Amino acid sequence: MCQYVLMAQQRHYIREWRKHRGLTQEQLAERIGIARSYLTKIETGKRRYDQPFLEAAAEALRCGPGDLITRDPTDPEGIWSIWERIPPTERKRAVAVLKAMQLTGTDD
Incomplete structure:
Protein backbone atom coordinates (compact mmCIF):
# COMPACT_ATOMS: atom_id res chain seq x y z
CA MET A 1 0.00 0.00 0.00
CA ASP A 75 20.53 33.72 -3.05
CA PRO A 76 24.13 34.70 -3.89
CA GLU A 77 25.01 34.99 -0.19
CA GLY A 78 23.59 31.60 0.77
CA ILE A 79 26.27 29.18 1.95
CA TRP A 80 25.26 26.61 -0.66
CA SER A 81 25.47 29.18 -3.45
CA ILE A 82 28.97 30.06 -2.31
CA TRP A 83 29.89 26.37 -2.07
CA GLU A 84 28.72 25.72 -5.64
CA ARG A 85 30.98 28.51 -6.91
CA ILE A 86 34.05 26.94 -5.30
CA PRO A 87 35.79 24.68 -7.84
CA PRO A 88 35.56 21.01 -6.80
CA THR A 89 39.35 20.85 -6.65
CA GLU A 90 39.36 23.60 -3.97
CA ARG A 91 36.54 22.32 -1.75
CA LYS A 92 38.77 20.23 0.50
CA ARG A 93 40.80 23.35 1.26
CA ALA A 94 37.63 25.38 1.85
CA VAL A 95 36.45 22.82 4.42
CA ALA A 96 39.84 22.99 6.15
CA VAL A 97 39.56 26.79 6.39
CA LEU A 98 36.06 26.55 7.86
CA LYS A 99 37.17 23.94 10.39
CA ALA A 100 40.10 26.15 11.42
CA MET A 101 37.72 29.09 11.90
CA GLN A 102 35.46 26.91 14.02
CA LEU A 103 38.35 25.82 16.24
CA THR A 104 39.61 29.35 16.78
CA GLY A 105 36.15 30.67 17.57
CA THR A 106 36.37 33.43 15.01
CA ASP A 107 33.17 35.49 15.09
CA ASP A 108 33.84 37.52 11.93
Whole structure:
Protein backbone atom coordinates (compact mmCIF):
# COMPACT_ATOMS: atom_id res chain seq x y z
CA MET A 1 0.00 0.00 0.00
CA CYS A 2 1.38 3.40 -1.00
CA GLN A 3 0.82 6.15 1.54
CA TYR A 4 0.74 9.76 0.40
CA VAL A 5 1.42 12.37 3.03
CA LEU A 6 0.37 15.90 2.18
CA MET A 7 3.00 18.41 3.12
CA ALA A 8 2.04 21.51 5.06
CA GLN A 9 1.42 24.71 3.14
CA GLN A 10 4.74 26.47 3.50
CA ARG A 11 7.24 28.55 1.59
CA HIS A 12 9.13 26.61 -1.02
CA TYR A 13 11.66 27.33 -3.75
CA ILE A 14 10.35 25.10 -6.53
CA ARG A 15 9.95 27.97 -9.01
CA GLU A 16 13.41 29.31 -8.15
CA TRP A 17 15.00 25.88 -8.68
CA ARG A 18 13.18 25.46 -11.99
CA LYS A 19 14.39 28.84 -13.24
CA HIS A 20 17.87 28.20 -11.80
CA ARG A 21 18.06 25.08 -13.98
CA GLY A 22 16.77 27.01 -17.02
CA LEU A 23 13.55 25.05 -17.41
CA THR A 24 10.08 26.20 -18.37
CA GLN A 25 7.05 24.96 -16.46
CA GLU A 26 6.21 22.77 -19.44
CA GLN A 27 9.67 21.18 -19.46
CA LEU A 28 9.69 20.47 -15.72
CA ALA A 29 6.13 19.16 -15.74
CA GLU A 30 7.04 16.79 -18.57
CA ARG A 31 10.12 15.53 -16.70
CA ILE A 32 8.03 14.89 -13.59
CA GLY A 33 5.12 13.41 -15.51
CA ILE A 34 2.45 15.89 -14.46
CA ALA A 35 0.35 18.55 -16.20
CA ARG A 36 1.81 22.04 -16.45
CA SER A 37 -1.35 23.43 -14.82
CA TYR A 38 -0.74 21.20 -11.78
CA LEU A 39 2.84 22.51 -11.49
CA THR A 40 1.57 26.08 -11.81
CA LYS A 41 -0.80 25.55 -8.90
CA ILE A 42 1.99 24.14 -6.74
CA GLU A 43 4.37 26.97 -7.62
CA THR A 44 1.74 29.61 -6.82
CA GLY A 45 0.67 27.94 -3.57
CA LYS A 46 -2.84 27.11 -4.79
CA ARG A 47 -2.16 23.41 -4.43
CA ARG A 48 -0.10 21.54 -1.85
CA TYR A 49 2.80 19.37 -2.85
CA ASP A 50 3.32 15.88 -1.49
CA GLN A 51 6.41 13.76 -0.87
CA PRO A 52 6.24 11.88 -4.20
CA PHE A 53 6.06 15.23 -6.02
CA LEU A 54 9.05 16.61 -4.09
CA GLU A 55 11.10 13.51 -4.87
CA ALA A 56 10.25 13.59 -8.59
CA ALA A 57 10.87 17.35 -8.83
CA ALA A 58 14.17 17.07 -6.97
CA GLU A 59 15.38 14.36 -9.31
CA ALA A 60 14.38 16.43 -12.34
CA LEU A 61 16.07 19.53 -10.88
CA ARG A 62 19.22 17.69 -9.74
CA CYS A 63 18.91 18.58 -6.06
CA GLY A 64 17.58 17.03 -2.88
CA PRO A 65 13.89 17.15 -1.91
CA GLY A 66 14.83 19.19 1.16
CA ASP A 67 16.55 21.76 -1.04
CA LEU A 68 13.21 22.55 -2.68
CA ILE A 69 11.73 23.69 0.62
CA THR A 70 14.74 25.12 2.44
CA ARG A 71 17.23 26.51 -0.05
CA ASP A 72 16.86 29.42 -2.45
CA PRO A 73 19.35 28.70 -5.25
CA THR A 74 19.22 32.34 -6.36
CA ASP A 75 20.53 33.72 -3.05
CA PRO A 76 24.13 34.70 -3.89
CA GLU A 77 25.01 34.99 -0.19
CA GLY A 78 23.59 31.60 0.77
CA ILE A 79 26.27 29.18 1.95
CA TRP A 80 25.26 26.61 -0.66
CA SER A 81 25.47 29.18 -3.45
CA ILE A 82 28.97 30.06 -2.31
CA TRP A 83 29.89 26.37 -2.07
CA GLU A 84 28.72 25.72 -5.64
CA ARG A 85 30.98 28.51 -6.91
CA ILE A 86 34.05 26.94 -5.30
CA PRO A 87 35.79 24.68 -7.84
CA PRO A 88 35.56 21.01 -6.80
CA THR A 89 39.35 20.85 -6.65
CA GLU A 90 39.36 23.60 -3.97
CA ARG A 91 36.54 22.32 -1.75
CA LYS A 92 38.77 20.23 0.50
CA ARG A 93 40.80 23.35 1.26
CA ALA A 94 37.63 25.38 1.85
CA VAL A 95 36.45 22.82 4.42
CA ALA A 96 39.84 22.99 6.15
CA VAL A 97 39.56 26.79 6.39
CA LEU A 98 36.06 26.55 7.86
CA LYS A 99 37.17 23.94 10.39
CA ALA A 100 40.10 26.15 11.42
CA MET A 101 37.72 29.09 11.90
CA GLN A 102 35.46 26.91 14.02
CA LEU A 103 38.35 25.82 16.24
CA THR A 104 39.61 29.35 16.78
CA GLY A 105 36.15 30.67 17.57
CA THR A 106 36.37 33.43 15.01
CA ASP A 107 33.17 35.49 15.09
CA ASP A 108 33.84 37.52 11.93
